[in-house]
Amino acid sequence: MGLSSHFFSYENHNVRLYKGSTNAAPLPAASITSFTSRKHKPSFNKMATLTVSRPLFGGFSFENCKRNALLEGEANKVGCSLPAARKTGTTICGVVFKDGIVLGADTRATEGMIVADKNCSKIHYISPNIYCCGAGTAADTEMTTQIISSNLELHALSTGRLPRVATANRMLKQMLFRYQGYIGAALVLGGVDCNGPHLYSIYPHGSTDKLPYVTMGSGSLAAMAVFEDRYKPDMEEEDAKRLVRDAIAAGIFNDLGSGSNIDLCVITKGKVDYIRPHDEANKKGVRTGDYKYKRGTTGVLTKAVTPLALEVVEETVQTMDTS
Amino acid sequence: MEKHCTNSQVKGVSTGTTILAATFDGGVVIGSDSRASMGGEYVSSKTINKVIQVHDQIFCCMAGSLADAQAVTKAAKFHLSFHSVQMESPPLVISAASVLKELCYKNKDELQAGFITAGWDRKKGPQVYVVALGGMLMSQPVTIGGSGSTYIYGYVDAKYKPNMSRDECLQFATNALALAMGRDNVSGGVAHLVVITETGVEHVVVPGNKLPKFHDE
Numbered sequence: 396m397g398l399s400s401h402f403f404s405y406e407n408h409n410v411r412l413y414k415g416s417t418n419a420a421p422l423p424a425a426s427i428t429s430f431t432s433r434k435h436k437p438s439f440n441k442m443a444t445l446t447v448s449r450p451l452f453g454g455f456s457f458e459n460c461k462r463n464a465l466l467e468g469e470a471n472k473v474g475c476s477l478p479a480a481r482k483t484g485t486t487i488c489g490v491v492f493k494d495g496i497v498l499g500a501d502t503r504a505t506e507g508m509i510v511a512d513k514n515c516s517k518i519h520y521i522s523p524n525i526y527c528c529g530a531g532t533a534a535d536t537e538m539t540t541q542i543i544s545s546n547l548e549l550h551a552l553s554t555g556r557l558p559r560v561a562t563a564n565r566m567l568k569q570m571l572f573r574y575q576g577y578i579g580a581a582l583v584l585g586g587v588d589c590n591g592p593h594l595y596s597i598y599p600h601g602s603t604d605k606l607p608y609v610t611m612g613s614g615s616l617a618a619m620a621v622f623e624d625r626y627k628p629d630m631e632e633e634d635a636k637r638l639v640r641d642a643i644a645a646g647i648f649n650d651l652g653s654g655s656n657i658d659l660c661v662i663t664k665g666k667v668d669y670i671r672p673h674d675e676a677n678k679k680g681v682r683t684g685d686y687k688y689k690r691g692t693t694g695v696l697t698k699a700v701t702p703l704a705l706e707v708v709e710e711t712v713q714t715m716d717t718s
Numbered sequence: 719m720e721k722h723c724t725n726s727q728v729k730g731v732s733t734g735t736t737i738l739a740a741t742f743d744g745g746v747v748i749g750s751d752s753r754a755s756m757g758g759e760y761v762s763s764k765t766i767n768k769v770i771q772v773h774d775q776i777f778c779c780m781a782g783s784l785a786d787a788q789a790v791t792k793a794a795k796f797h798l799s800f801h802s803v804q805m806e807s808p809p810l811v812i813s814a815a816s817v818l819k820e821l822c823y824k825n826k827d828e829l830q831a832g833f834i835t836a837g838w839d840r841k842k843g844p845q846v847y848v849v850a851l852g853g854m855l856m857s858q859p860v861t862i863g864g865s866g867s868t869y870i871y872g873y874v875d876a877k878y879k880p881n882m883s884r885d886e887c888l889q890f891a892t893n894a895l896a897l898a899m900g901r902d903n904v905s906g907g908v909a910h911l912v913v914i915t916e917t918g919v920e921h922v923v924v925p926g927n928k929l930p931k932f933h934d935e
Contacts, residue, residue, distance in 0.1 A: 568785075568788070568789075569789075572785055572786075572789045575828065576785075596762075598731050598762070598784075598785065599730065600730025600731065600783065600785035601730075601785035601789060602730060602754075602783075602784035602785035602787075602788055604754070604762070604763045604766060606763060616760070
């Protein structure tokens with residue numbers, strides 16, 4: 396059975412241009428300055444008129460992906476590059492211990508080589524007993540977890556029961572599969588329900604794994620190394636917290652895309668401990684010197700005061716209607 | 719992980735696997751390894767189960783993109799249970815294979831997954847069907863699939879005999895999986911085997927250190 400056939404359409408569209416919005420045409424104005432310059436306006440308008448509207452017959456429409464590739468080609472010809480989606484460049488992990496789940500995450504959000512947010516929150520609320528860490532594109536993880544959290548609350552109201560982790564997993568994987576990997580959200584989902592603690596890892600293409608310990612993100616290899624060394628089944632809560640803290644610390648110190656503090660979330664039956672921050676691994680140092688000089692450091696030799704003579708040229712009074 | 723695999727042509731997590739199924743006298747053995755990889759360089763899971771039960775006595779093995787395979791088998795499981803309720807009898811193995819074939823063929827542009835279906839039914843006894851990447855459906859007494867299968871074609875052709883006994887067939891399947899896992903980097907972990915006969919279903923899990931060893935190990 397040969398599995399080596401090549402599907403060109405997905406390999407060429409790995410560039411994520413429009414985070415979140417897939418069928419909407421307008422580009423976010425604030426983040427693109429060169430693209431909307433006069434040179435590009437005519438070609439952009441020409442592109443818009445070429446797209447033909449066609450009734451959608453179910454499933455996701457990938458027409459804009461071809462348009463995006465064309466626009467990128469046009470931009471590259473003139474030497475500009477299109478904006479990159481902001482990724483979280485993360486280390487997230489989770490572990491199952493005796494009474495529940497410990498989820499951990501770093502707090503750095505990067506935009507290319509610059510740290511966009513030094514203390515962002517990557518552990519998202521899904522339901523009172525289920526939390527989800529997100530790696531990948533920041534907007535995608537944020538919106539996906541919010542959508543599923545909202546749907547899960549409606550589902551729980553309709554069933555009258557506390558939601559199960561398997562339900563959240565199924566909803567997330569079906570949504571991500573529907574978007575065929577274009578939603579760049581890699582998630583670690585954990586929670587405690589009536590069947591005990593459960594931990595899932597969910598990949599952007601929609602595949603999931605149910606495991607006792609998982610890591611995701613650019614620092615996942617460093618964190619997984621720590622887990623592989625020290626994980627034991629049925630740990631105590633303190634041991635589990637220490638293990639997760641060390642795994643995230645490994646990711647923070649060995650991966651450029653992860654950094655700042657360590658957030659933990661301990662979920663047990665009936666209780667959630669959202670510890671933010673658990674460990675400030677990278678505290679900003681205190682300056683030892685000061686560049687401000689006290690008054691009088693420089694001695695005054697002479698002082699001359701010259702008043703400027705200003706004459707009134709024109710005076711107008713405009714009354715305001717304050718009735 | 720944000721890594722997009724450009725060497726392997728499977729998007730996302732790949733099952734990069736060795737799967738096989740063989741009929742013996744009175745039943746069928748279906749088996750797989752348990753490794754899921756990303757881009758041919760990172761093992762994302764050492765213990766995934768690629769042998770999925772789609773009905774009481776029908777199992778299917780998946781190969782290709784893990785996301786596609788999981789979605790298709792879940793849909794097939796639903797279709798099959800609905801079909802069996804409507805027909806008021808357990809489904810035929812060929813029905814299960816056809817359901818998978820329909821899903822793979824109708825969505826051949828978007829999906830990247832292949833399956834081996836094996837099971838027992840009252841009409842034809844033990845059967846093995848293979849649904850290839852584009853949706854081709856074929857019935858064979860023994861079949862192998864996945865990236866690791868290329869290393870064991872010779873072994874399977876030489877060693878398979880029709881109408882073996884249950885234990886002979888189980889040993890044959892274990893040996894074949896062990897040989898493939900020994901040579902293919904994206905197959906590994908434990909060997910999951912399921913023996914399906916008229917009386918029922920038996921799971922055999924052979925952990926990595928209990929796999930048969932060959933001359934150079």
